[in-house]
Amino acid sequence: MKVLIVGSGGREHAIATSVNKSDKVDKIYCAPGNAGIAGVAECVDIGAMEFDKLADFAEKNEIDLTIIGMDDPLVGGVVDVFEKRGLRVFGPRKNAAIIEGSKAFSKDLMKKYNIPTAAYENFDNPEAALKYLETAKMPIVLKADGLALGKGVLICNTLDEAKEGVKSLMLDKQFGDAGNQIVIEEFMTGREVSVLCYCDGTHIKPMTSAQDHKRAKDNDEGLNTGGMGTFSPSPFYNDEVSRFCEEKVYQPTMDAMKAEGRDFVGILFVGLMLTEDGPKVLEYNARFGDPEAQVVLPRMKNDIVDVMNACIDGKLDEVDLQFEDNAAVCVVLASDGYPVAYEKGKEITGLENFENKDGYYVFHAGTKFDGDKIVTNGGRVLGVTAKGSDLVEARKNAYEATKWVSFDNKYMRNDIGKAIDEVK
Structure with a gap:
């Protein structure tokens, strides 16, 4: 069969790597892809938001399955475009992807269906938001309602910070219309724990857990980013927490979306906070996390194409989802200055060191070809993932592997998975 993957980051490289392991797949395309994805797929010069061009390509090339990796096209309705043409596609429709596209919608959904989450209020008027803050307890969290590349969340410790945050989001439009x-x-x-789940509209099956590191600098300092690294599984996500979430969060979310006429088919990302009062939902996403996919998918035993097809066909309950009894850690190599200002076009060397290395992966996030060289082309450049028998070994292996690859202005956090030390 032929598979088309839509996206251009580390998540899509991880998806392509998993699809490439399927003995059912003869050919993989990726639109638009990147220099690393080109190693396992034929990259196609079509943007992720060019829905008709993507569908035209799928029709012309007789694509058997299209996998939407990114949030923007899902929220924009790319799945609806494909389905109207009778094309087989994996991902939620527009009316279901709103669970990520609007934080106000997802919070209201959780309140209506008694899914545990933080207390909140929605505001579309900056003056009303500022007035509310005057009597609010600090610290407090501000979230842009729309998509903001994973950066639209502000944690404010003081009233002044909170007021400045409202100004930044709603008046200065730091994240455009998202605010x-x-x-x-x-x-x-x-x-914090991230759990990715396969969904078929009725049934939901959680994958192994993971934990992301959002802040740019060590010790969780600096600005929020799209993610500087992750590890899987989370030692804090035990059997008791898993049972609670399956009963109170995962299935109730599926049931809630169905009750609203928004059957969710695809990947539901559930961001959890394990509070003293029990697990609560921080956020939902409508696709694989990035870089969570880079540690979860390498540990999955199943053929990813089989699982995705089962979701599309409403037969996920027939799948026995299995993961390796080991661990994985991903360290993101970024361009120094990310997420604010950084230089691109730096030559990357040492990528060949990952070839034929079992249990080691280098997932390309922001790279491109410059002649016969591969150069940096984004803030997050590479995700170096390594497996190990446990988290301690996986972390050691991942940091050792970060030394195998080099580029000018290479930057990384040095404490990815540091929480592991607390439970050794």
């Missing part, structure tokens, strides 16, 4: 409406919610404390 037209904001969510102000209580600040929760506890361990």
Whole structure:
């Protein structure tokens, strides 16, 4: 069969690597792809938001399955375009992808169906938001309602910070129209855990857990980013937490979306906070996390194409989802200055060191070809992932592997998975 993957980052490289392991797949295309994805797929010069061109390509090339990796096209309705043409596509329709596209929608959904989450209020008027802050308890969290590349969340410790945050989101439009409406919610404390789930509209199957590191600098300092590294599984996501979430979060979310006429088929990303009062939902996403996919997918035993087809056909309950009894850690190599200002076009060397290295991966996030060289082309450049028998070994292996590859202005956090030390 022929598979088309839509996207250009580390997540899509991880998806392509998994698809490439399927003995059912003869040919992989990726639109638009990147220099690393080109190693396992034929890259096509079509943008992720060019829905008709993507569908035209799928028709012309007789694509058997299209996998949408990115959030923007999902929220924009690319799945609807493909389905109207009778094309087989994996991902939620526009009316279901709103669970990520609007934080106000997802918070209201959780309130309506008693899914545990932080207390909150929605605002589309900056003056009303500022007035609310006057009597709110600090610290407090401000969230842009729309998509903001994973950066539209501000944690404000003081009233002045919170007021400045409202100004930044709603008046200065730091994230464009994403800040037209904001969510102000209580600040929760506890361990963060990410759980990706396969969904077929009725059934939901959680994958192994992961934990992301959002802040740009060590010790969780600096600005929020798209993610500087991750590890899987989370040692804090135990059997008791898993049972609670399956009963109170995962299936209730599926049931809620169905009750709203928004059957969710695809990947539901559930961001959790393990509070003193039990697990609560921080956020939903409508696709694989990035870089969570880079540690979860390498540990999955199943053929990813089989699982995705089962989701599309409403037969996920027939799948026995399995993961390796090991661990994985991903360290993101970024361009120094990310997420604010950084230089591109730096030559990357040492990528060949990952060839034929079992248990080691280098997933390209922001790269491109410059003649016969591969150069940096984004803030997050590479995701170096390594497996190990446990988290301690995986972390050691991942950091050792970061030395195998070089480029000018290479930057990384040095404490990815540091929480592992606390449970050794």
